[in-house]
Amino acid sequence: MLWVPLKGHKGVEMRRLDVSGQKAAGTTFIDLEDVEVPVENLMGEEGRGMIQVMTNFNHERLTICITATRQSRVALSAAFAYVLKREAFGKPLMDIGVVRHRLAKAGCLLESHWAWIEQFVYQMCNLKKEDADIELGGLTAAAKAHTGIVMKECVDAMCLLFGGNGYTKSGQGELAETMWRELNGIRVPGGSEDVMLDLGIRQLAKNFQRKTAELEKSRGSKI
Template structure:
C-alpha cells in the first residue's frame, strides 16, 4: 500500500494538479488533508463538476444542487476556519464528509475545499452555492448577539435558508467608507428604516437574508457611521431585486437590490452600531483568500487545457509544442502559477499556526496582495490559453470553449473583493503600519529600561 509520504505519481497533463496531488513531497499536508481531499473530490465531481459548464451556459444552477450540498454538510466547509464547533454539534454536524471531525477542520482543509470546488475552471457554479455561507454567515457567527444567532444560524447553517453579503453600491465599491444606504431608527425605536441600493451582490436574487452594510451615522460620518445588520430580501416589503448580466460567473446570480423604506427590527443589528467597518474588514480576509484559491485553480485549468491542446495540435508540419515561442508562453505562465500556488499554501499554513488575532493583524495586508496577485496570474494563464487555442479560443463552442469562458472570468477575480490596484496599495499600507507599530513598541520598551 502506498504511504501518504510518497503518493503515486499522477501522470495527468502538466499543470493539471498542484504539486502535492501530482505525487511530489510536501511538508504542509498531513494524512487528514489527503483523506479530506479524496473524500470531497468524488462528491464534488458528481454533484457539481459534471454539469458546471452546462449550468453556467444556462446561467443558473438548479435549486436541487444547493439542497444536495446542504444535506451532505458540504456548504459548511465554505466557512472560515476554525468552524463554529459548538453550533455545528448542536445542529447535529459532528463530522464532515469522509469522517473529518468539525473541530479538526483547519485552513488547509478550507483551501483544499475551495480548490476542489473550482476544478471546473468556472467561478459561477461553485459561487452560486457557497458565497452566502462563506461571506454572509460569518459576521453573524463572529459578532452577532446570542439572540440574533438563535434566530438565524440554525436555518442558515443547515442550508434551509440562504444568505449573502451586501456591501457594494453603485458609487461605493472598494471605497467601503463611501456607502450611502441609510438605516434610520423609527420613531418608536423598534425598527431601522433602510433606503438605498446595493449592486453586484452575488447570490442576492435567491437569497433570504443579507448581511448588509448600512449607514447608521449621520452623512459625512465616514467609516465610523457604518453598521452591519441582517436584512430580509426575498419577497420582503420594500425590497426589489433584478439580476445583472456580467461577463463571467453568470450562474452565481449577480444582483441589483433596491431598498425603499424597508423596515428591519432593531434586533437584526449585528454587533454594535458604528462597528460595521471593522466587521467588514475582518470578513474581507476570508473572502480574499477564497477568491485567491479559486482564481489560482482556474489558472491551472486554463494552463492544463493549453498543454493538452498544444501536445496534439499540429501547425507548419509539427506539433505546436515543438515551437519555442509556444514553450516560452507555457513556461512564463507556469512559473507564475506555481509561485502563486506556493504562496497560497504558505498563507494557509501560517493561518493554521497563528492565533486568529495575530493572523488578522499580520496577514490582513498580505491577504489583499495575495488576492490581487491571483488575478494577475489568472490573466496571464487565460491569455496563454486563448492565444494557443487560436480561433478556437475565441469561440463559444467547440474545443476551445472552456478557454473562452475562463477568459471572461478574469475580471471577476480582479475586481470583486477589492479591486486589484486598491488591494496592492492596501497591502503596502498595512505592511508600513505594522512596521511603524513594531518600531514604536521597541522604542517604548527601550525607553522603559533606561
C-alpha cells in the first residue's frame, strides 16, 4: 500500500465524476501512469496492502450502517410528521389504515436493525481485533446489505406518503426527493448489496465449518 500525492503529481490524472447523490463527496476518476513515489511512502508492510484493506472493511461497513440507519430514522420521522398534518378526504393521512401499515412495516425493520447495529458496536469494541476480523467479517457484510434494504423501505415510505410532494426538488418534498437520490450512495459503496449478501453467507459457512470441526475435536479428546 502506497501513499501517492495526487494534485500536480507527475503521472496522475484526475477528473470529477458527476453522480446522482453525495455531491460533497468529490467522487473522482484517478488514472496513474508510471507514477513514482519515495520508498518512505510505503504504508505498512510490503506485499500486505490487500490484507490491510480487507481488515479495515469491517469498520468501514459498520460506519456506513450507522450513518444510513440514522438517515432512515430521519426519513421515517419526516414521514410521520407529514401524515399527521396532511389531510385528505377530510381527515389526516394517519387515520388511513394503509398509511399506518406502511409506517409500521418500515418502523419495525428500522428498530430491529438498529438493535443489531448496537450489538455489532459492542462486539467490535470488546473482541480482540484478530478475533473480530474473523468472527464479524461475514456478519458485518450482511448487516451492511440489510442496512440498504431497511433504508430503501424507509425512504420508499417517505416518498410515497408525501405523494406528489415527494417527487419535487423544493418545498415540503425536498428532503424526500433528496434522500431517494442518495439511497444508492448507501447500497453500493463499501460493497454493493448482492455482493455483501454473498460474502456474508460464504464467511459464515467457513466459520460454521471451522467451529463444528473444533467442537468435534474437543468432544473426541474427552473420550
